[in-house]
Amino acid sequence: MLYEQQQPMIKGSGSRGGMMEEERLEIVDLSAMSLDSLPNPSLNLATICKLDLSNNNLQNIPESLTARLLNLVVLDVHSNQLRTLPNSIGCLFKLKVLNVAGNLIEYLPKTIENCRSLEEVNANFNKLIQLPENIGMELRNLKKLSVNSNKLLFLPRSTSHLTSLRVLDVRLNCLRSLPEDLENLVNLEILNISQNFQFLRSLPYSIGFLLSLVELDISYNKITSLPTSIGCLKKLQKLCVDGNPLMSPPPEVMDQGLYAVKGYLCQKMNSPSPSSSSGNNNNNESSSPSSRKKKSSWVGKLVKYGTFGGGETRSSEEREAFIIPDYKPIDGLASPRYMGMFSPRRLFSPRNYFTN
Incomplete structure (x- = not known):
């Protein structure tokens, strides 16, 4: 388990004395740990800017967890057993990179449309x-x-x-x-x-x-x-x-x-x-008049x-x-590990x- 502390992000308070507020953002790496479920977090989820849960055996991500990742910029959950993503992913307004490759997902949640920073x-x-x-x-x-x-x-x-x-x-x-x-x-x-x-x-x-x-x-x-x-x-x-x-x-x-x-x-x-x-x-490009008109335009x-x-x-x-x-x-x-789903003839033509 790897936790990295990023450089402090300074925010101005707007006060006359120029008071500043420091918010420390963290990188949390829980990749390749054979996790079937997520452990209880030992830090404030709002301080995480990158969360790597890749190469585990996760079948779901709790709605309550995702909803609290308010400052998340990168979410990497590739190579798990996920069949769905939580609807609360729509709360990640700062999310820029989403990697869900190598799972079993049939539909992306409609709420992903709210992640307008993607x-x-x-x-x-x-x-x-x-x-x-x-x-x-x-x-x-x-x-x-x-x-x-x-x-x-x-x-x-x-x-x-x-x-x-x-x-x-x-x-x-x-x-x-x-x-x-x-x-x-x-x-x-x-x-x-x-x-x-x-x-x-x-x-x-x-x-x-x-x-x-x-x-x-x-x-x-x-x-x-x-x-x-x-x-x-x-x-x-x-x-x-x-x-x-x-x-x-x-x-x-x-x-x-x-x-x-x-x-x-x-x-x-x-x-x-x-x-x-x-x-x-x-x-x-058929020879019908309507097609020729469309082509001319x-x-x-x-x-x-x-x-x-x-x-x-x-x-x-x-x-x-x-x-x-x-x-x-x-x-x-x-x-x-998912490359075996396709024959060499298809992938290496x-x-x-x-x-x-």
Whole structure:
């Protein structure tokens, strides 16, 4: 058991004499102690800023305990046997980091929406079926959301309101689709939707309006066509499409690297034709008048914001910069003892990256 005392946090009393009040915050480490239940605390819970209960055998966290952790900033309970989180987690108004990876959780409590200081949530390797419906409307400071290796069928529509989000990792789920209005994720840099296997068959056209996107991994799905809007992602440096039955762009274009792919898609967007969209029902670009109207409106937006990047002139060195680095997962925080839930073929499949 480790208790660490942080530097005193000084608060002004506002009095004329400049009276100051010192509040000493503690780090409490109870990790890897084979705990089945939590011991009675020997200190004031309101003085704890970080609580590590990871790698134990906890099946629940008392509501009364969580409600008194008023100054908690980091809560780490990964690799336990938790099936639920206490509803009183909504009392943790200062909480910034929540790690619940490697448990048996099916639902996050709706009260988590009250934790408006949250910047990072790691819920990998659980049994999540869905996320709270209004999670995106409330957690406006969230920068990283990792929910890989769960059973999610969809992401709530409010996800597109997470305007501070930089990393979204939803690989190894059962996603059928993504929210349509992804363009609101203006700070998103890394999007990993790989290994949803036979469930994910198309991408929304709005994916091309993620102006900050640097890495996109859609490998091991059932996607047959890339939306032409991807050709407008100026900052995109890595695109992984391995394991999809792609027909558009064709293989000979894919073999030339990311620059050629973006150029092909951009050209296709600039020169739409009824015949080019026939048979591509999975690309959300049907030949119906309503679809063509929707597509035209997107083209107007992309031109307005100057996001066309496929046709710009580049040096021969940039065009030839096509490498295949080793695959590196976004998040390695999940407990290694849960890796056995998946076969090596699924987790260690070779990746092909296109890079500028």
